[in-house]
Amino acid sequence: MFEEKAWRRVDDYIGAALISKEEAQEETLAANARAGLPAIDVSPPQGKLLHLLACAIGARRVLEVGTLGGYSTTWLARAVGEGGKVVTFEVDARHAEVARANIAREGMSARVDLRVGPALEMLPRLESERAQPFDLAFIDADKPNNAAYFDYALKLSRPGALIIVDNVVREGAVADPSKTDGGALGARALFDAVAAEGRVEATAVQTVGAKGWDGFLIARVK
Ligand code: SAH
Ligand code: DHB
Ligand code: MG
Secondary structure (H helix, E strand, C coil): CCHHHHHHHHHHHHHHHHCCHHHHCHHHHHHHHHCCCCCCCCCHHHHHHHHHHHHHCCCCEEEEECCCCCHHHHHHHHHHCCCCEEEEEECCHHHHHHHHHHHHHCCCHHHEEEEECCHHHHHHHHHHHCCCCEEEEEECCCHHHHHHHHHHHHHCEEEEEEEEECCCCCCCHHHCCCCCCHHHHHHHHHHHHHHCCCCEEEEEEEEEECCEEEEEEEEEEC
16 A cells, blocks of 8 residues: 555654653663564654653553564563563464563563463463452453453453453454454454443554554453
């Protein structure tokens, strides 16, 4: 799509204007590329949005599903402050290893509890640990399980918490009935589940930028 170039240019403009070099984590993105990780981290402006939302609600405990190289994890870890915690799940041991090194370089290791394995198998354990509830959840892993992750996030969150889900628009596939891939079906199942869930109020916003045309679903626990 010809617009993609313009979207990227504007993301670069936003980054240059509003995101400092210390915030930008260029070394993390370079390390991810060297390790052959897919470049599907959130964009810098999106990472900063997650950070600002977490700061705005004073989040101290964050749940993340889908770590990849720890780029979004670090944006969130910076928001929770000293003594705060980001519990993040990653199924791929190689991704987790790269993430660990990135998170350490950013000085965030003490704030990040990185757990390696399939999130759906590990979330029940988190539930039984009976730790403090989460203030914010960021769901960004395998899209077909989005509704299931949302259920866990809701179960593990406090009233007033935010649950944010990445990649719910998928170049418009969410609203195109001819699209029946796992991402589109997962996104629709998520919208259905959220619409039927009386304990949250929610919206979704489309985004364009360096990562193409997609969107976030944002729910607030009542
Ligand atoms: N949140 C990251 C990007 C995550 S990409 C960022 O913005 O920087 C999605 C990640 O989810 C990948 O690393 C993938 O390995 C992981 N993933 C896929 N299925 C998973 C599962 N069942 N449990 C945990 N992680 C999973
Ligand atoms: C994919 C996953 C993501 O989390 C993302 O932001 C973009 C793409 C994917 O699996 O294709
Ligand atoms: Mg994503």
